[in-house]
Amino acid sequence: MTIPISNMQALLHSLPLASFIPGMDTLFSTQGIMVMLLGAYAVAMWMFLTSAPKVHTIMVSDVQLARNLYEGLLELPAADIPLHYYYNYEQSLGTAAIDPLYVTPGLGRSSIGAASTPEGLWYQLKKNTQLHVIAGASMGEKDRQRHVCFDRDCLEQVLLRVQMRKVKHKIRQEKPLNFLVKDYEGNVIEMAEVSN
Template sequence: MGLLLELTTSNLFSLPPFLGAFLPPIPIDSLFSTQGIMVMLLVAYGGAMWMFLSSAPKVYTVMVSDLQVAQQFYEGLLDLPAADVPLHYYYNYEQGMGAGGLDPMYMSVNPVATGVNTADGLWYQLKKNTQLHIISGANDGNGNRQRHVCFDRDCLEELLLRVQSRRLKYKIRRDRPLNFLVKDIEQRTIEMAEVAN
């Protein structure tokens, strides 16, 4: 009679004993079968994806009416350092977000082509693991204001803190949804508006 060699998952993968108690013993021949190898590859792939996505920076997107004015504002006045495009954005992550639910009031009819690369937008490091992605597409506000719109209140709160710490002139117009005005170097009024979902 042949001796059936079995390895438990706690021996094979060095899992804690309490976790190995919930998993049945796995025969070694089924572990290294095609199906067993595929399962191990899927588990490894899932773990790698989890590590990749959990280490990816949080990205806030702000839609602006003029990328050149926005670049002067975020780099000049707010002194935000430029950031590299996060790896997960190379795989069209933002394409799935769409602007289907965006109020047409915030959208520009004719986006103005500027000297800035409009396809990629602008990328800034807002905090240690948080980036700011500036894209074109918002319309001008009332009185020819530069409008910056965002779906995320946390993003606008971070930007407001940055404005306050730089001692820039600002006026909070509304708290819910957040809307405030800021003056830039050229004394243009920039309207920062939260778009309520």
């Protein structure tokens, strides 16, 4: 049996597109569109969160001296503030359990909360790892500048950078990691890991 072309065209125009692809009518229903939108949103959130850089935070006793160390001596490139810090998705500093030994005497609850804002200095440590430098550490013994960190990996990366730049340093203790760095102006900076 042969169907003339004119009858075939009339047949095609009268049939909806969904009759050629099974399940197409449910795919473009309200429920189907909502499922597709939720799937697209889940993929977008997964991409956003997996591409967000890891952020290490160091509390310092003098931000300007820290700028001279990280930008000048260690030549760390400046980094943009990660987008997830704008939406309060930041990593916690563990400020509820800070030992008073490591915090300046006048640091109260309001300034601890202010220390977790995205302000401060931002540097690129590795491809997807950033260093966030904020004020808040107390001076060390002999009025030595202190840089305090709650993450050993962070201090190990800073120590590696110090060693690569052949900056004068002395490792005082392995666990918890504690080392001294001497900058161009003769300032001795203590880098200390603090268990959280």
